[in-house]
Structures are given as structure tokens and as C-alpha cells.
Amino acid sequence: MASSALVKPQMRGLLSKCLCFHIVGTFIVSLGVTTFCKFVVAEPRKKADADSYRNYDSMKDFEDMRKVGIFQSTK
Template sequence: MRGLLAKKLKFHLPIAFALSIVVAAAFKYTVTEPRKQAYADFYKQYDAMKEFNAMKEAGIFESVRPSGE
């Protein structure tokens, strides 16, 4: 039993490290990259003033009056 932890760590530690790198890379390319691309695509077409005017006309803001008043 002497040295069992050290012997097992020599085997399991590199495997755990390699698996964590693989999982991190997989997460990056399957989750974060598509998410960043979706945000970029959304903001290419996004018009903040148009959205603001639509919310203003709907009466969402209490401090801003619609243009017709």
C-alpha cells in the first residue's frame, strides 16, 4: 500500500488533464463560438432607435411620452 497514491496519480493526473482540455475545447467550439456568432448576426441588423421608438409607442417607459401627445 506504500506509495499507492503517488502511483495512481502518475496514471490518472495526465488523463484528467487531457480530458479537461478536450472538454474545454469542445465547449468552446460547440457553445461559445456559435453564441458569439449569433450575437454578431443579431447586432448587424439591430436598430436601437427603431426599437426604442417601438417601446415608447407601446407605453413601456413612464418617463417618455409618445410622440402624438
């Protein structure tokens, strides 16, 4: 009676079953991390760069650097 209560462990196909589960889980986690990085890091950075260069005046920046003394060949 006691021997019939024990369930035999699954030996055949165990590796493929575990690998399939972990590959699907890894794919889902990687998609989540990629989406998180895109919307939390990349998009705000693109927006900040666009805002920065929208009002950028290169001549004013050059004059400020010249006054500070970064460019020694120009007076």
C-alpha cells in the same frame, strides 16, 4: 510450487504511479471538455451576437418600446 506462482503486489510507489496516471487522464479530459465548450457553446453564441448587432437599429427598438408603454416619461 504453489507459492512461486503467486505474484507479490506492488506496494512501493503504488500511490505515485496511480496519481500520475489519474493526473494525465484528468488533464486530457479537461482539455477535451474545454475544447467542446469553446466550439459548441462559445463560438455559436459569439456568431449569434454578432449577427444580432449587425442589423440592430436602436431608434426603431426605442420607438417600439415607447409605443408599447415601457417608458412612461416619454410621449
